[in-house]
Amino acid sequence: MVSKKSNSNPANRRSVLKGMAAIGAASALPGFVPFAEAGTNEPIKIGFQVHRTGIGAAYGRWYDRTTKAAVKVINDAGGINGRPVEIIAEDDGTDPKRGAEVVEKFATLHKADIAFGTLFSHVVIGSAPRAGELKIPYFVVSEGHHVASGMLNRWTLQPGITDVKSQVQAMAPFVAANLGKKVTMIFPDFAFGHDHRDYFSAAIEKQGGNVIAKIAIPPTETSFTKYFAKIPRDTEVIYHVMVGPAVLTFVKEMGEFFGPSRPEIFGFIDSLEAVDLKTPGLEFLEGTYFWEGYNRYAQPDQSDVDRFYRAAVGIDNNGASVSDPKDVSTAAHMWGCWETLYVIKAGMEAAGYRGPKDRAALVEAVEAMTTMAEGREHPQGDKLFNGKTHQVFGHQNISRFEGGKLVRVHRTSIEDTLYPDEVDYTKMSF
Amino acid sequence: MSRALTFHIGAIIVLAALQFILPVYHSGNLARIMVLAVYAMGYNVMFGYAGLLSLGHAMFFAVGMYGAGLSVRLFDMAAAPAFGTGIIASILFSLGVGLLALRTIGVAFMIVTLMFSQAIYLLILYFNPLTRGDEGFVIPRAVRQVAGFDLSDPTTRYFAALLLFAICLLGMVWLVRSRTGRVLIAIRENEERARMLGYDTWAHKLFAVVLSGTMSGAAGAAYGLLFGSIGASFAEVPFSILPLLYVLLGGPGTVIGPFVGTVFMFYLRDISSSFTDAHMLVAGVALVLLTMYARRGIMGVVRERWAKWLP
Numbered sequence: 001m002v003s004k005k006s007n008s009n010p011a012n013r014r015s016v017l018k019g020m021a022a023i024g025a026a027s028a029l030p031g032f033v034p035f036a037e038a039g040t041n042e043p044i045k046i047g048f049q050v051h052r053t054g055i056g057a058a059y060g061r062w063y064d065r066t067t068k069a070a071v072k073v074i075n076d077a078g079g080i081n082g083r084p085v086e087i088i089a090e091d092d093g094t095d096p097k098r099g100a101e102v103v104e105k106f107a108t109l110h111k112a113d114i115a116f117g118t119l120f121s122h123v124v125i126g127s128a129p130r131a132g133e134l135k136i137p138y139f140v141v142s143e144g145h146h147v148a149s150g151m152l153n154r155w156t157l158q159p160g161i162t163d164v165k166s167q168v169q170a171m172a173p174f175v176a177a178n179l180g181k182k183v184t185m186i187f188p189d190f191a192f193g194h195d196h197r198d199y200f201s202a203a204i205e206k207q208g209g210n211v212i213a214k215i216a217i218p219p220t221e222t223s224f225t226k227y228f229a230k231i232p233r234d235t236e237v238i239y240h241v242m243v244g245p246a247v248l249t250f251v252k253e254m255g256e257f258f259g260p261s262r263p264e265i266f267g268f269i270d271s272l273e274a275v276d277l278k279t280p281g282l283e284f285l286e287g288t289y290f291w292e293g294y295n296r297y298a299q300p301d302q303s304d305v306d307r308f309y310r311a312a313v314g315i316d317n318n319g320a321s322v323s324d325p326k327d328v329s330t331a332a333h334m335w336g337c338w339e340t341l342y343v344i345k346a347g348m349e350a351a352g353y354r355g356p357k358d359r360a361a362l363v364e365a366v367e368a369m370t371t372m373a374e375g376r377e378h379p380q381g382d383k384l385f386n387g388k389t390h391q392v393f394g395h396q397n398i399s400r401f402e403g404g405k406l407v408r409v410h411r412t413s414i415e416d417t418l419y420p421d422e423v424d425y426t427k428m429s430f
Numbered sequence: 431m432s433r434a435l436t437f438h439i440g441a442i443i444v445l446a447a448l449q450f451i452l453p454v455y456h457s458g459n460l461a462r463i464m465v466l467a468v469y470a471m472g473y474n475v476m477f478g479y480a481g482l483l484s485l486g487h488a489m490f491f492a493v494g495m496y497g498a499g500l501s502v503r504l505f506d507m508a509a510a511p512a513f514g515t516g517i518i519a520s521i522l523f524s525l526g527v528g529l530l531a532l533r534t535i536g537v538a539f540m541i542v543t544l545m546f547s548q549a550i551y552l553l554i555l556y557f558n559p560l561t562r563g564d565e566g567f568v569i570p571r572a573v574r575q576v577a578g579f580d581l582s583d584p585t586t587r588y589f590a591a592l593l594l595f596a597i598c599l600l601g602m603v604w605l606v607r608s609r610t611g612r613v614l615i616a617i618r619e620n621e622e623r624a625r626m627l628g629y630d631t632w633a634h635k636l637f638a639v640v641l642s643g644t645m646s647g648a649a650g651a652a653y654g655l656l657f658g659s660i661g662a663s664f665a666e667v668p669f670s671i672l673p674l675l676y677v678l679l680g681g682p683g684t685v686i687g688p689f690v691g692t693v694f695m696f697y698l699r700d701i702s703s704s705f706t707d708a709h710m711l712v713a714g715v716a717l718v719l720l721t722m723y724a725r726r727g728i729m730g731v732v733r734e735r736w737a738k739w740l741p
Binding site for chain 2: 052053090091095096097098100101104105108109121122125126127128129130132133144146151152153189190191192194218219220
């Protein structure tokens with residue numbers, strides 16, 4: 001009876017008070033705080049989609065540090081259009097589902113001006129559609145070919161790091177001329193590995209070589225010796241691009257398999273990013289070659305720009321944290337965050353960016369960019385930006401493993417990295 | 431109209447109203463939550479009502495998602511028929527899984543579902559030229575149109591998610607009060623006794639697997655079409671654990687529980703991740719506390735203490 005009575009009078013004093021309390025509590029939730037339109041002195045908010053947890057955590061940690069370093073330098077120099085830059089970082093768990101949610105959060109909750117910083121391709125592909133729908137410029141630092149392939153949308157750009165297709169094809173001339181023309185490729189059996197397989201196979205054929213065996217390793221594999229037995233005897237070069245926690249086992253078993261008589265070996269440093277090259281078991285790599293986007297070790301011809309960049313980010317001449325020599329950076333990739341932030345700065349200044357209403361103008365301003373000179377804004381080197389494909393192109397480095405360090409032996413031209421356009425985003429509507 | 435039906439229709443009306451009240455961030459979240467809640471409701475059919483603990487439910491979600499997504503990618507299908515293809519794929523796949531997996535019970539059933547799910551994940555990677563493997567692919571906005579409605583529009587997306595959610599929610603209310611639903615509960619409580627009473631428990635369990643897989647697949651297809659991306663991470667093991675958490679938190683064997691659990695988990699992560707990187711630790715602690723002090727889940731406790739009529 002009591003419950004019936006209370007049900008028949010839903011608007012009694014207690015229920016009203018409870019309701020008001022509930023509304024009060026709900027209004028304390030994020031998103032219920034009314035947003036004031038940014039004035040000219042308000043900070044420029046950059047939503048930083050960072051891989052703090054999940055498979056990309058090692059990369060994410062250094063992307064975070066590089067981003068903070070670049071923002072500090074930018075702010076110390078007066079910010080962007082006289083406004084300070086504020087980074088709103090949110091972990092996406094290296095998960096595409098969460099990545100899309102984080103982009104939504106930047107656009108609709110934090111009212112960020114742009115979203116930035118995503119590395120892993122599957123997170124970019126999961127997030128980019130939402131960025132396009134929310135009409136928020138999405139500056140990725142991913143290396144993936146997804147942007148230039150035309151898969152994404154006008155709001156997604158990659159102006160601060162080169163893509164895998166350009167990197168891989170630029171390796172072929174050096175490999176064919178210096179290491180050999182009969183190549184066996186060992187790669188992980190998923191999209192990243194398949195990109196290497198397809199782009200390098202085509203590129204080495206243009207150099208008069210060919211891939212004589214393509215050995216795909218399942219992503220769940222933990223032992224590799226049985227795959228080495230498939231390497232043809234007439235292999236002149238092994239091209240490897242393994243990633244994940246089994247990389248050290250891969251190298252160790254490869255060393256045990258070949259012993260002192262091995263073919264030439266070329267790999268992508270992606271395998272050993274954030275890994276100390278003095279780790280026992282890696283001695284086998286002595287004399288082998290690696291692609292590096294940015295040289296982990298300071299080179300004999302170190303420039304002032306490189307010194308400045310390393311000091312700002314907090315890495316020493318071995319590419320490790322100045323506060324902990326065992327905390328090795330992801331030097332070959334993280335510079336992309338630095339350069340992307342400077343492209344954003346240049347784009348906002350060119351567009352006279354004042355707030356979210358100018359987002360389309362910002363995209364157009366970046367699309368209009370062409371050359372970028374080497375300097376503090378672009379410590380990795382000069383660049384060529386293709387506004388149609390939203391992709392930047394730059395020099396690539398090939399380094400030799402010598403005495404536990406990587407010594408640059410070749411630096412490609414930008415022309416080596418170019419390929420025909422596959423999309424023209426400028427023809428797409430906003 | 432019964433209290434149970436009134437309550438659930440009321441919940442749908444409240445959700446419809448929230449689209450006009452909530453800030454855009456939260457209404458966007460709620461659209462996503464409703465789709466994920468359909469996934470959790472599907473899980474609840476097997477776990478909460480039939481007592482079948484699956485550790486590989488992501489396979490159903492992924493089959494629906496890729497059934498719809500690949501229809502668009504490979505055959506240029508429009509959104510509505512692609513959604514239908516996703517559902518048909520889910521029905522056939524869950525029927526196949528049911529016929530094989532139900533030959534086992536208990537721990538073996540859990541392992542078999544886990545293995546099937548892993549096989550689906552690896553198949554997605556294996557057929558990389560078709561699926562783009564771990565990277566996945568995008569469903570263009572131009573395709574995401576149904577009868578003139580743009581599914582990428584926030585309002586349209588919200589009501590499309592609500593429509594799917596409402597159909598599944600009311601369908602579940604009907605099911606659990608039907609003879610079939612009661613047999614499923616009987617199987618959960620004591621399968622031997624249910625069989626002794628003359629019920630074909632195997633056929634009922636197969637029905638539960640097919641219904642559960644189809645609902646989860648529908649959620650997967652809807653997710654791909656509403657949010658525009660398809661990816662292998664939706665077939666990974668952690669995505670199989672999510673509906674288990676949603677259901678455990680919300681209340682296994684309650685119709686509204688999976689939705690409540692999904693809301694709870696979503697916002698627990700969303701809010702905690704703003705303060706700490708250890709957001710999964712926060713979720714873990716919450717789960718431990720709920721398991722210790724509210725073993726029947728949130729809505730299970732509500733039903734036990736205040737609303738015994740709740741289905």
